[in-house]
Amino acid sequence: MTEWIQALRDAVGARKVLDSPVDLIAYSFDGTFEQVVPDVAVLPETTEDVSAVVKVASRYGVPVVPRGMASGLAGGSLPARGGIALSLTRMNRILEIDRENMTVAAEAGVVTADLESEVGKVGLFYPPDPSSNKQSTIGGNVACNAGGPRCLKYGVTGDYVMGLTVVLASGEVLRTGGKPIKNVVGYDLTSLFVGSEGTLGIITEALLRLIAKPRFVRTARAEFVSLDDAAHTVNAILTAGIVPATLELMDETAIACIEEAMQLGLPLDVEAMLIIETDGSDEQAVVREIEAAARICRENGARQVNVAQDEEERERLWRARRSVSPSLVRKAPNKLGEDITLPRSAIPEAVRRIKALSARHGLPIVVFGHAGDGNLHPNILFDRRDPAQWEQVEQIVGEIFQVALDLGGTLSGEHGVGTFKLPFMRQALGSTSIDTQRAIKRALDPQNILNPGKVLPEP
Amino acid sequence: MTEWIQALRDAVGARKVLDSPVDLIAYSFDGTFEQVVPDVAVLPETTEDVSAVVKVASRYGVPVVPRGMASGLAGGSLPARGGIALSLTRMNRILEIDRENMTVAAEAGVVTADLESEVGKVGLFYPPDPSSNKQSTIGGNVACNAGGPRCLKYGVTGDYVMGLTVVLASGEVLRTGGKPIKNVVGYDLTSLFVGSEGTLGIITEALLRLIAKPRFVRTARAEFVSLDDAAHTVNAILTAGIVPATLELMDETAIACIEEAMQLGLPLDVEAMLIIETDGSDEQAVVREIEAAARICRENGARQVNVAQDEEERERLWRARRSVSPSLVRKAPNKLGEDITLPRSAIPEAVRRIKALSARHGLPIVVFGHAGDGNLHPNILFDRRDPAQWEQVEQIVGEIFQVALDLGGTLSGEHGVGTFKLPFMRQALGSTSIDTQRAIKRALDPQNILNPGKVLPEP
Numbered sequence: 035m036t037e038w039i040q041a042l043r044d045a046v047g048a049r050k051v052l053d054s055p056v057d058l059i060a061y062s063f064d065g066t067f068e069q070v071v072p073d074v075a076v077l078p079e080t081t082e083d084v085s086a087v088v089k090v091a092s093r094y095g096v097p098v099v100p101r102g103m104a105s106g107l108a109g110g111s112l113p114a115r116g117g118i119a120l121s122l123t124r125m126n127r128i129l130e131i132d133r134e135n136m137t138v139a140a141e142a143g144v145v146t147a148d149l150e151s152e153v154g155k156v157g158l159f160y161p162p163d164p165s166s167n168k169q170s171t172i173g174g175n176v177a178c179n180a181g182g183p184r185c186l187k188y189g190v191t192g193d194y195v196m197g198l199t200v201v202l203a204s205g206e207v208l209r210t211g212g213k214p215i216k217n218v219v220g221y222d223l224t225s226l227f228v229g230s231e232g233t234l235g236i237i238t239e240a241l242l243r244l245i246a247k248p249r250f251v252r253t254a255r256a257e258f259v260s261l262d263d264a265a266h267t268v269n270a271i272l273t274a275g276i277v278p279a280t281l282e283l284m285d286e287t288a289i290a291c292i293e294e295a296m297q298l299g300l301p302l303d304v305e306a307m308l309i310i311e312t313d314g315s316d317e318q319a320v321v322r323e324i325e326a327a328a329r330i331c332r333e334n335g336a337r338q339v340n341v342a343q344d345e346e347e348r349e350r351l352w353r354a355r356r357s358v359s360p361s362l363v364r365k366a367p368n369k370l371g372e373d374i375t376l377p378r379s380a381i382p383e384a385v386r387r388i389k390a391l392s393a394r395h396g397l398p399i400v401v402f403g404h405a406g407d408g409n410l411h412p413n414i415l416f417d418r419r420d421p422a423q424w425e426q427v428e429q430i431v432g433e434i435f436q437v438a439l440d441l442g443g444t445l446s447g448e449h450g451v452g453t454f455k456l457p458f459m460r461q462a463l464g465s466t467s468i469d470t471q472r473a474i475k476r477a478l479d480p481q482n483i484l485n486p487g488k489v490l491p492e493p
Numbered sequence: 494m495t496e497w498i499q500a501l502r503d504a505v506g507a508r509k510v511l512d513s514p515v516d517l518i519a520y521s522f523d524g525t526f527e528q529v530v531p532d533v534a535v536l537p538e539t540t541e542d543v544s545a546v547v548k549v550a551s552r553y554g555v556p557v558v559p560r561g562m563a564s565g566l567a568g569g570s571l572p573a574r575g576g577i578a579l580s581l582t583r584m585n586r587i588l589e590i591d592r593e594n595m596t597v598a599a600e601a602g603v604v605t606a607d608l609e610s611e612v613g614k615v616g617l618f619y620p621p622d623p624s625s626n627k628q629s630t631i632g633g634n635v636a637c638n639a640g641g642p643r644c645l646k647y648g649v650t651g652d653y654v655m656g657l658t659v660v661l662a663s664g665e666v667l668r669t670g671g672k673p674i675k676n677v678v679g680y681d682l683t684s685l686f687v688g689s690e691g692t693l694g695i696i697t698e699a700l701l702r703l704i705a706k707p708r709f710v711r712t713a714r715a716e717f718v719s720l721d722d723a724a725h726t727v728n729a730i731l732t733a734g735i736v737p738a739t740l741e742l743m744d745e746t747a748i749a750c751i752e753e754a755m756q757l758g759l760p761l762d763v764e765a766m767l768i769i770e771t772d773g774s775d776e777q778a779v780v781r782e783i784e785a786a787a788r789i790c791r792e793n794g795a796r797q798v799n800v801a802q803d804e805e806e807r808e809r810l811w812r813a814r815r816s817v818s819p820s821l822v823r824k825a826p827n828k829l830g831e832d833i834t835l836p837r838s839a840i841p842e843a844v845r846r847i848k849a850l851s852a853r854h855g856l857p858i859v860v861f862g863h864a865g866d867g868n869l870h871p872n873i874l875f876d877r878r879d880p881a882q883w884e885q886v887e888q889i890v891g892e893i894f895q896v897a898l899d900l901g902g903t904l905s906g907e908h909g910v911g912t913f914k915l916p917f918m919r920q921a922l923g924s925t926s927i928d929t930q931r932a933i934k935r936a937l938d939p940q941n942i943l944n945p946g947k948v949l950p951e952p
Contacts, residue, residue, distance in 0.1 A: 132836075132838075133732070134728050134837065134838040135836045135837050135838050136731065136732065157732070158732075178677060179677045179681075181675055181677075185675070190675060192681070193652075202925070202929065206925050207925065208925045208926060208929055209923065209925075209926070210926065212836075212901060212902075212903065213836035213901050213902075214834035214835055214836060214867050214868075214901070214902050214903050214906065215834070215837075215866040215867055215868075215906075216640055216644070216649060216834045216863075216866050216867070216868045216906030216907065217834060217903050217905075217906065218637060218638045218640075218688045218905050218906060218907060218908070218909050218910075219903050219904045219905050219910055219914070219918070219921055219922065220910060220918065220922055220926065220927075220930050220948060220949065221685060221688070221689055221693070221930045221933060221948070222638075222651070222684045222685060222687065222688055223926065223929060223930065225681045225684035225685070226680060226681060226684070226685055226933075228681065229677045229680070229681055230680055234680070245734075245736075246731065246732055246733065246734035246735075247734070248734065249734065269593050272595065272705065273592070273595065273616065273617075273705055274705060274774070275704075275705035275706070275707065275708065275773070275774030276705075276774065277704075314734070314778075315733070315734030315735065316778050316781055316782065318777065318778070318781070319773075319775050319777070319778030319781070322775055322777070322778070323775065375673035375674065375675045375676060376673055377591075377594045377671075377672035377673060378593065378594050378674075379591075379593040379594050404675075407674040407675050408672075408673050408674055408675070409673075409674075409675045442671060442672050442673070443671075443672075443673050444671065444673050444676050444678050445678045446676075446677050446678050447673065447674075447675030447676065447677060448675065448677060449677070450677050451677075451678060451679065455678070459678070459679065462678055463678065463679055464668065466661070466665050466666070466667045466668075467667060467668070467669065467679065467682065468679075470661065470667055470682060470937065471679050471680045471682065473936040473937060474680060474685075474933055474936055474937070476936065477932040477933055477935065477936035478929065478932060478933070489679060489680070490679065
């Protein structure tokens with residue numbers, strides 16, 4: 035092992051290569067319960083550094099596992115087979131904000147919220163807003179095709195990626211895309227690397243599309259005695275031609291948890307609440323849109339609808355949604371959040387089936403998520419110290435995936451596959467799809483050194 | 494040759510296999526000046542038929558070249574190396590309109606305008622609107638990732654593809670995607686097939702996302718003495734947070750051609766005109782948006798701005814843009830329309846350089862296109878019967894591509910690569926990109942039977 039680590043030091047300089055036990059521990063975690071210690075951690079500062087590292091890895095056949103802030107929830111950035119933990123956090127420069135073409139070029143290690151704030155200073159807006167955006171990085175967001183509440187109206191991370199700089203398995207540097215908005219010249223390599231979780235290449239820079247910052251926003255919260263009514267309301271709003279920026283659902287278990295922890299005065303006798311937000315550059319239109327959405331809620335059985343009249347009231351309406359995660363922590367020592375997506379019409383049935391799972395296993399499952407695009411986050415509450423509960427949790431996760439697949443949905447809308455969802459991939463996608471993807475992986479990474487053991491099940 | 498044609502007849506039935514010279518002529522053209530006669534034309538009626546055809550092709554190593562209505566402008570559907578012209582026009586069923594999830598499933602051979610009209614009957618809207626939409630098919634649109642004027646606000650064809658049924662080179666049937674809007678499970682195969690021009694697989698069905706039909710639309714036309722002012726206006730409108738459905742530019746040569754042919758009373762002393770259209774479900778917002786756009790035009794040097802007050806006036810404003818192509822035909826026996834895309838900020842410089850090319854070669858070049866997304870269609874006017882002019886046209890095309898590449902743009906925004914743009918691919922994308930794409934092509938089509946000789950230059 036010494037020889038290849040020495041080769042890394044020679045390639046990028048000793049100060050960028052860490053291998054003391056205490057350093058390696060720092061690079062052995064992500065946002066899950068797992069831990070895997072790498073053989074070495076490397077902190078590149080340029081695309082050339084990354085290229086040099088991958089060339090060494092290729093020469094010695096050593097795994098390279100890229101990571102940003104390691105906030106991922108599927109094990110994608112853990113060094114499952116040892117090798118090099120390649121932390122891109124030092125590559126955190128914003129390279130260019132182009133106001134005329136409304137683009138930003140940034141290194142992979144830029145924290146998403148920092149990028150949003152920097153482009154905001156010149157009136158531009160980067161819409162993708164994963165909940166982790168104060169920790170997670172652009173590179174990680176691109177590698178997982180991260181979503182967020184605003185993605186209903188604005189689309190996911192991949193919809194904003196115009197071009198990438200990628201270090202291939204050979205160490206060669208590939209540049210995809212560019213500033214032209216439309217581009218049908220050759221295969222869409224950009225989209226292939228988006229969401230590939232570091233298994234096809236290492237993203238070192240991204241060119242991102244920006245839009246004008248919406249100047250006005252309005253928020254409403256609607257309470258539904260019936261979950262079905264809430265779900266139908268989501269469709270009624272969208273088919274009426276209203277596209278809210280966000281359309282979030284919380285089920286009764288989520289509401290109960292929040293109320294218990296926060297005492298916000300939430301109703302405990304409703305099956306669901308929706309939080310709806312409209313935004314845009316025309317204040318009157320934004321107001322009329324939220325009013326139309328509120329009317330549709332009432333017409334579809336909402337017992338009460340509150341439209342915030344000022345920023346303070348808006349903040350109050352949001353507090354419930356924002357409190358979901360902290361409230362869950364107070365309810366049980368641990369939570370495991372899943373990330374299924376469904377055809378929108380299947381949401382009520384999915385929630386019913388998940389409730390049945392919860393009842394059968396005797397563990398609370400809280401359901402909330404981005405109802406507008408059918409992306410639900412069922413969170414299982416449990417105590418990790420109890421091995422029996424942990425075993426049960428693992429079983430419930432499988433059953434939740436089965437609910438999604440049975441209803442025409444799939445395993446992940448935002449978090450990705452990592453290692454956690456591998457056992458379900460063949461059922462989710464079918465063997466033809468897996469074989470096709472494996473053929474692409476072999477073509478681009480014949481030695482299987484780029485984040486091996488992730489995304490695709492072995493044959 | 495007889496043996497494999499007999500095998501095709503055995504596989505799909507003799508009536509779907511045509512090989513009389515007169516039939517083959519019908520499948521030897523596309524929207525370009527080229528003609529290549531296939532060895533045989535096959536008219537499959539199901540995905541299973543396509544699979545059976547590809548299995549025969551694979552067994553005998555015969556090229557399979559899929560085509561819809563063959564309106565392509567880059568030679569992509571011509572059987573460059575003979576073999577099977579696979580016409581998907583009989584696969585023209587709309588399979589499902591799902592109002593609740595706002596999706597439509599259609600076979601590849603459905604004509605795009607027919608699909609738009611069918612989903613319109615239930616209040617839904619399929620935005621992509623290539624100019625060929627009354628002839629071209631969904632399969633062709635997906636295979637070329639077709640655009641259109643409305644794509645500024647609504648995105649291109651690929652932005653609406655949620656899933657595909659694809660026959661692979663082995664004859665296996667792959668299904669990608671599905672009704673969940675968000676999906677980060679495995680590599681984005683859907684996007685890989687979109688725009689791959691039949692070289693990686695044969696698209697037989699598409700699942701498409703729909704939106705609510707915008708109920709209101711407003712149109713304005715602005716005249717600019719200075720092309721630079723028109724270009725800056727485009728950016729000023731977009732950075733103000735207005736996203737028009739369309740934002741079209743016509744240069745002075747286009748205006749002169751239209752006026753000569755149609756006598757619409759267009760001004761002959763301006764360098765450019767913009768046509769701007771706003772739409773949405775809130776009439777007042779749509780009106781305020783068009784008025785804001787008109788004001789921005791005036792503030793940025795427009796000499797005159799007309800906002801249509803009724804449908805008749807709107808029709809009159811559009812007549813100029815719609816008349817471009819017919820007017821050009823009256824000006825010269827032939828035209829060759831190119832399809833470059835640019836960073837928006839480079840539009841004025843690109844138009845200036847193209848004008849210089851026109852002057853140097855003594856052939857008129859008309860420039861119009863989708864200014865909002867930087868996609869210009871320079872049309873060269875000439876007489877194909879004059880071999881010297883044809884040679885010059887080919888040279889000008891190369892020079893237009895060079896202008897695009899020099900200004901950070903690329904070769905195509907809508908038409909694709911086909912065979913016509915092959916000679917420029919390596920310069921446009923670089924060898925690392927071409928090699929990566931070739932590796933993917935080899936992985937998915939090792940025998941090189943799927944539309945060989947297209948998209949990627951040979952090594």
